[in-house]
Structure formats: C-alpha cells, structure tokens
Amino acid sequence: MTAHTSSSSSFPRIWLITGASRGIGARIAEAALAQGDAVVATSRSADSVTERLGASDALLPLALDVTDEAQARHVVGAALERFGRIDVLVNNAGYGLLGAVEEATADEVRRLYETNVFGLLNVTRAVLPAMRARRAGHVINISSLGGVRSSAGFGVYCSTKFAVEGLTEALHAELAPLGVHATVVEPGYFRTEFLDTASLSVSPLVLEDYAESAGAVREAARRINLNQPGDPVRLAQAVVQLVASPTPPLRLPLGTDTLQTIADKHAFVEKETAAWRDLAASTDFPVQAAA
Numbered sequence: 096m097t098a099h100t101s102s103s104s105s106f107p108r109i110w111l112i113t114g115a116s117r118g119i120g121a122r123i124a125e126a127a128l129a130q131g132d133a134v135v136a137t138s139r140s141a142d143s144v145t146e147r148l149g150a151s152d153a154l155l156p157l158a159l160d161v162t163d164e165a166q167a168r169h170v171v172g173a174a175l176e177r178f179g180r181i182d183v184l185v186n187n188a189g190y191g192l193l194g195a196v197e198e199a200t201a202d203e204v205r206r207l208y209e210t211n212v213f214g215l216l217n218v219t220r221a222v223l224p225a226m227r228a229r230r231a232g233h234v235i236n237i238s239s240l241g242g243v244r245s246s247a248g249f250g251v252y253c254s255t256k257f258a259v260e261g262l263t264e265a266l267h268a269e270l271a272p273l274g275v276h277a278t279v280v281e282p283g284y285f286r287t288e289f290l291d292t293a294s295l296s297v298s299p300l301v302l303e304d305y306a307e308s309a310g311a312v313r314e315a316a317r318r319i320n321l322n323q324p325g326d327p328v329r330l331a332q333a334v335v336q337l338v339a340s341p342t343p344p345l346r347l348p349l350g351t352d353t354l355q356t357i358a359d360k361h362a363f364v365e366k367e368t369a370a371w372r373d374l375a376a377s378t379d380f381p382v383q384a385a386a
Contacts (some may be wrong), residue, residue: 100370106133106153106165108338109178111163113218114144114188118281119237119327122324123185126331128153129246129298135174135181137188161188161214161341164221172193180229183221183338187237189255192297193316196250203298204251231272231309233338234265240283240353244360247305248312253381260346282330283350284323325350 102341114120116135124134125148136144137159144156155177159170174181189211219234219275226232242256243247270277301310301318330349337343348354368375 106131106178107182108132108182109135109174109294110183110185111135111137111174111181111184111222113137113159113214113219116140116147118187118265120185120187121147122331123187123329123334124148124154126328128157130335135170137337138168141381155369159188159218161218162209164217166219167214167217167221171218171225181222181225181232183233183235184219184226185235185237186218186259188214188218189237191249191295192252192298193248193295193309193313194251195248196300198298198300198302198305198309199251200300203296207251207296208258212254212262214263215259216264219266223270226270226275227273233276233278233343234263234266235266235334235337236277236279238263238279238281240348240350240356242279242281243353243356245346246312247282248309248316258286264345270362274295277345278343279346280334281346281348281353283348283352283356285324286323286325286327305312310360312367325352331354 107130108127110124110132112120112124112127112134115124116138120136120138124136127134128148128151129152133153133155134148135155135157136148137157138144139158139160141156141158144154146155148154155174156168157173159166161167168222172180190207192199192207194203215236220230220234222234226234236259236260239253241253245253245257253368259305261277263277267279295316297313300312303310333347333349338345348357
C-alpha cells in the first residue's frame with residue numbers, strides 16, 4: 096500500500112480550497128476539518144494558511160497564485176501525492192472591483208478576469224483529470240448574488256461572476272454523465288473581509304456623472320462593511336451539507352438577500368419579456384417560408 100493511499104483512507108473527504116487563508120474560504124476549511132475531513136488549503140502565502148488554520152496531519156497548506164497555470168498543476172500534484180485523491184474542489188479565490196464600468200481601466204478589468212475567471216479555469220482543469228478517472232468528485236464554484244443580477248458600481252465584478260455561472264452550468268452538463276458534480280454557490284452579503292481593501296479593489300477614477308449610481312454604491316459599501324447580514328460560519332456549514340448530498344443542485348443561493356435578488360430578477364425578466372413578446376416572436380421566418 097502506498098503512503099498516500101494509507102493517508103487518505105482515514106479521511107472521509109479530501110478538499111482542495113483556494114483562497115483559504117481568510118473569509119469564506121477559511122470558514123469552509125475550518126468546517127471541513129472540524130468534521131474530520133482533510134483539506135488542501137491554498138493562498139498566495141502558505142504561511143498565512145497555517146496562521147489561520149493551524150497545523151495538523153489533515154491540513155496541507157500550499158502557496159498558489161491561481162493565475163499561474165503551472166503552479167495550479169503543481170498544487171494538484173502535491174495534493175494527490177499527499178492524500179491520493181481530491182473529492183471536493185472549492186474555487187473560492189477572487190476579489191471585487193468597485194466602480195462604474197467606464198471608470199474601470201483595461202488593466203483593472205484584465206487583472207480581475209485573470210483571477211476570478213481564468214484562475215478558476217486553471218485550477219479546475221488541473222483537478223478534473225483525477226476526478227474523471229475516479230468517476231467521482233464535486234466542483235464548487237463560489238459566485239455571488241452579483242452572478243444572478245448585475246448592479247451599478249459592481250458591473251465588471253458581476254460580469255466575472257456571470258462567467259462563473261455560465262462555466263458551471265456547462266460543467267454540470269459535461270460532468271454529470273461521468274459521476275462528477277458541479278455546483279455554483281451564490282452567497283449574498285456575508286460578514287467577511289470582502290469589502291475590505293484586501294479583497295476589494297476600488298477604481299481610482301471617479302466620474303461625477305455616475306455619482307447617483309456607482310458613486311452611491313461606493314458610499315454604501317463603506318457602510319455595509321462588517322455589517323453584512325450573512326453569517327459566514329453558517330455559510331460554511333451549508334457548503335458541508337451541500338457536499339454531503341447525493342443529489343447536489345446546480346445552483347445554491349445562500350442568504351435571504353440572494354433569495355430576494357433571484358425573485359426580483361425573475362419578476363423583472365418575466366415582465367419585460369411579456370412587454371416585448373410580440374416583437375421577439377416576429378423575428379422567426381414565417382411558417383410557410385420555413386416549411
């Protein structure tokens with residue numbers, strides 16, 4: 096028996112969590128460790144993971160910049176060498192960008208996509224071969240209520256989460272026949288460090304024309320920070336319950352604010368579609384021409 100098989104056999108599940116040194120990622124890692132699972136916890140600094148989560152045989156802290164595809168493959172290799180398998184991937188690493196769409200520079204947009212979208216893809220591509228080989232596993236991508244409905248002031252950030260939603264929906268369809276689950280988790284505002292400077296970049300350009308839209312959101316973010324309604328400990332427990340389900344959903348909204356956002360979005364789309372239905376339907380070829 097190889098060393099890694101012996102090591103992995105004592106743990107019900109092996110998790111790989113990106114962005115695990117703080118915020119939602121750290122809370123999920125703590126919940127997984129508390130129930131006896133093993134966690135490969137990554138951050139740009141492995142030391143920051145150990146500082147937050149401590150040291151144990153069940154924890155493998157590793158440095159990972161998700162924008163580095165080679166480093167992502169190395170981390171997955173180290174995880175498989177240590178534990179023999181990866182049961183759950185939580186793509187949590189990411190950050191926000193606050194500002195009007197026009198205020199964001201090309202460089203700000205590019206860097207945001209490199210982490211929130213391309214970084215997620217780097218890690219997912221690195222993990223999937225082992226999951227496909229075992230015909231088992233669960234990919235969990237952390238989105239946001241901003242992946243359900245975009246808003247002034249967070250347009251570019253929300254667009255990255257829209258991308259995460261679309262990617263996960265496709266992964267769900269592609270992986271289900273192979274025994275691998277894919278779920279996109281949509282948290283609302285949870286009381287983490289997300290609105291702090293470490294997790295939220297703010298466009299330095301401020302255009303007065305957007306004062307009542309994106310500008311108002313900038314001010315609201317300052318007030319909301321560390322006063323969010325969501326409990327990150329309860330969020331982590333919800334993710335643990337999600338993983339334990341034999342039939343996990345494609346989407347898991349978390350928080351009453353996300354639930355309200357979904358209801359409002361559906362109502363808006365239904366009303367607008369009804370108002371423009373005749374024009375929308377008029378663009379097909381006439382039935383006689385189609386025949």
